[in-house]
Amino acid sequence: MSATPGTAATPGAPEIRPFTFEFPEAELEDLRARIKAARWPEKETVADQSQGPQLETMKELARYWASEYDWRKAEAKLKAVPHFITEIDGLDIHFIHVRSKHEDALPLIVTHGWPGSVVEQLKIIDPLTNPTAHGGSASDAFHLVIPSMPGYGFSGKPATTGWGPERIARAWGELMKRLGYTKYGAQGGDWGAIVTDLMGAQEPEGLIGIHTNMPKVIPAAIDAALAVGNPLPEGLSLSADEQAAVEQLDFVYRHVYYAYMMASRPQTLTGLVDSPVGLAAFLLDHDAASLALISRSFAGVAEGLTRDDVLDNITLFWLTNTAVSAARLYAENKTSFFGINGVKLPVAVSVFPDELYQAPKSWTEQAYPNLVHYNRLPKGGHFAAWEQPELLVDEVRAGFRTLR
Template sequence: MSATPATTAIRPFTFEFTDAELDDLRARIEATRWPEKETVTDQSQGTQLATLRELARYWATEYDWRTVETRLKALPHYITEIDGLDIHFIHVRSKHEDALPLIVTHGWPGSVIEQLKIIEPLTDPTAHGGAASDAFHLVIPSMPGYGFSGKPTTKGWGPDRIARAWGELMNRLGYTRYAAQGGDWGAVITDTMAVQRPEGLIGIHTNMPKVVPPAIEQAIVLGNPLPSDVTLANDEEKAAVDQLDFVYRHVYYAYIMGSRPQSLAALADSPVGLAAFLLDHDRDSLALISRSFAGHDEGLTRDDVLDNITLFWLTNTALSAARLYAENTAPFFGAKGVTLPVAVSVFPDELYQAPLSWAKQAYPNLVHYNRLPKGGHFAAWEQPDLFVQEVRTGLRSLR
């Protein structure tokens, strides 16, 4: 990547959403034209009407965006141009000068809001049950087309280019030795960084590891039986194949975003339509979020969920975020050939539970592997305490 001194500048970033924008959002929610109830008694047809009606009621009458806005504004935000695109990031340095720099990448349908609960424990561990030696300097970027980052106007901003941009960002911040972390798309980008090996990257932590043997993933994607020369060594591997088969049969949002993202234009016009689409990421996450709107908080609250959806709405990034799926050309869960040190955390309600045997094959320099007792796809957001402990423990040997 080439750039001039003017474009490499790191500028402070501020944002403001007006009362008029929030009033318009509420008016649109209240004017929702509702569909009929689903014809099943479960979530097999997607986000249920009762969940959406309660979400809309709470969103329009009780939810206060200004609460999370205040939390966001209390953090140091910056923006810098990389490869012709403005990249937004939160940069929080620890008071502990020996802290390990760490770049943390969110996924879809996410944003930097996913990481808000882990910032203080990771940067100020002595105030949160850890030692000074556990400290991190955090860099939390918004992916292109997400949140406050620029929206690509041409094709080409896929995981490879984002990974290269993240290496440039860490270099531009003066970090000569750092680690990377990610889940969902963030895990894809983090693994890709580890393959690219930008100067300074010493290892990664992932909560959605890319360890599936290529022959197995290809068969599952195509809906074919496993090749005759492929054997599953244990119950963990058999369970993972079943889970991945279910995922590829039900991630219809990924297929439409990957092929026809512009046909989702209604998501820019209807906040409730946007919410219905963003909620339906995966079976377990939808069930968890639905329970939260039924009054049973289990890690994610109603406000957590609406904080993220409201950011999507206010920044009008539903379509620009969706195009990342159209840019990707690599298998989503397949091993990529990472040889740097890798720490793996396996949460029980993730899309699939990566077997230790596959992790050892995919990551020959595996420095940490742990299966957690609870938590799902949005681990940093849903189970921040467990997530923080995993990051501390998983990357400790790299300090």
């Protein structure tokens, strides 16, 4: 049972307030003017994307963004769901809260990642809350809570250090308690997977299990070696799947330069809040598969993410001025991106082929002794809810089916 908007289910807790937003036309006109005034670099000196987003892609993105893209359509999609805000641990936390019409629905808190926002989850809201309209049964229904992480979207921007993923995980437990949910699940990808995994390790009251599409299963010795570019420990005997995962993670650790920059010098990224084209280029360059997918979308190939999908998210970053505040999460992080947290609760894992790495089932079973679901999907990448919502919805339903 959720709290009535404007009240708190937990006695003495800060109130839960309805949240509304509006961006004046003048801000959108300023955005378009800045895009049109962009100062461009020369073309890349290679024929691929090894130097980052290609000039052709960025120029087409800017042309479309300034002349054809309509933020008001994205705004309408966001406004079509209920928004709330509440203060937790001294910080305003924004969240979408959609209750299913099916009273036996399982509450589920879903967390986005970087460079994402609650825009990532919009496509999965109706299929999860209203399954009978999307090929599912009433027994698969969820009540959804989708928060904006601190420094992202409509949530508050921490003014002091300390808001790392462990603290966010604790705040999410408090949020679900405040909403009056005494039995619930958690789901996430990217940072959302890290926060969700930490929730699983913390075991807040009421959490019955988690679903992740970026599992944290890398054995400690292997993770420690790969993170600093050292050789693997001697004497390891790896299966073909494990060796493939090692090679994928080695590539990731050698190429996530954006993460190193945000982790060490987030304030150096001040230019991202001044140049929309600079912001877009930085947000596009998360991983090779996602960049390729997005580049194809701006070249006219319809698959996974559309041009509008991409620009909905980037425009929200711009309008909320959260490029640097979101980046600070990397500076706050003290945990491994892929290392084991010791989760004992039930865990469901979905492995998408274009994820940063494909988690071997052997490592997944070792990391999660209470593994209730493991599946490798035929397509999809790092932003599963955004790219392949139908597949992720099926996975979330299957993952929690035995836990209700």
